[in-house]
Structures are given as structure tokens and as C-alpha cells.
Amino acid sequence: MIQTTTKKRFEILIEEQILPLLARVIRDAGFSGHTVMPVLSGEGGHGRWQDERLTSSSRVMVLAIGGNEEAERLMTGLAPILDSHRLLLTITDCQIIRQERF
Numbered sequence: 337m338i339q340t341t342t343k344k345r346f347e348i349l350i351e352e353q354i355l356p357l358l359a360r361v362i363r364d365a366g367f368s369g370h371t372v373m374p375v376l377s378g379e380g381g382h383g384r385w386q387d388e389r390l391t392s393s394s395r396v397m398v399l400a401i402g403g404n405e406e407a408e409r410l411m412t413g414l415a416p417i418l419d420s421h422r423l424l425l426t427i428t429d430c431q432i433i434r435q436e437r438f
Contacts, residue, residue: 340431343438344407345399348414349375349424352394357417362400365410368438370400401430401438 350358355372362370375395402410407427414425432438 338433340433341435341438342429343401343403343432345401345428345430346407346410347426347428348398348400349395350398350421352396354417354421355396355398357421358398361413361417362398362410365402365413366406367400367402367410370398373397373399401432403438 348358359370373396375397400410411427414423417423418425
């Protein structure tokens with residue numbers, strides 16, 4: 337059987353224009369990297385929305401995976417901007433293969 341390791345998986349929905357700020361927070365927390373994925377539309381507490389590249393209101397989903405220590409630092413780094421930048425943040429445990437990449 338292949339050996340797996342438990343890590344923390346962060347999914348963060350953000351306005352695309354604050355991606356540089358988020359990338360810096362992720363790096364400063366000690367994560368080895370992150371992935372950015374376009375998001376086309378959604379619906380939530382503020383109603384329906386869709387990608388609006390012409391008005392600079394595009395959203396992206398950022399995925400980052402790291403250990404418990406990195407996760408604690410990232411949560412601390414994100415705390416001040418959760419409300420001010422309307423982040424949607426989910427954190428789950430995940431199983432990874434090739435631990436050396438994380």
C-alpha cells in the first residue's frame with residue numbers, strides 16, 4: 337500500500353485583485369506553493385454573482401496544502417483580512433502522497 341500523510345488543505349475564494357496579498361501571506365506562512373483556479377459564478381449570502389472581468393470583479397479559488405504549523409501561521413495571517421476582503425475560507429484534512437513536495 338502507498339504511504340500517505342495527513343496535511344491541511346486550504347481553499348480560499350477571493351477577489352482576483354488581492355491575489356498578490358494572499359500569495360505573500362501563504363509564502364510567509366511557510367507553504368511550498370499554491371494553485372489559483374478561475375471561478376465562473378456562484379451564489380451565497382449576498383446573492384448570485386458571476387465573473388465580471390470587464391469590471392475587475394473576477395474571483396479565483398486558491399488552493400494551498402501544508403502541515404499543521406504552516407496551517408496555524410496561515411490562519412493567523414488571514415485573520416485580519418477575512419472580513420475586510422470578504423474571503424471564503426475552508427480548511428480540511430487531506431491525504432497526500434509524496435510528502436517531500438509539501
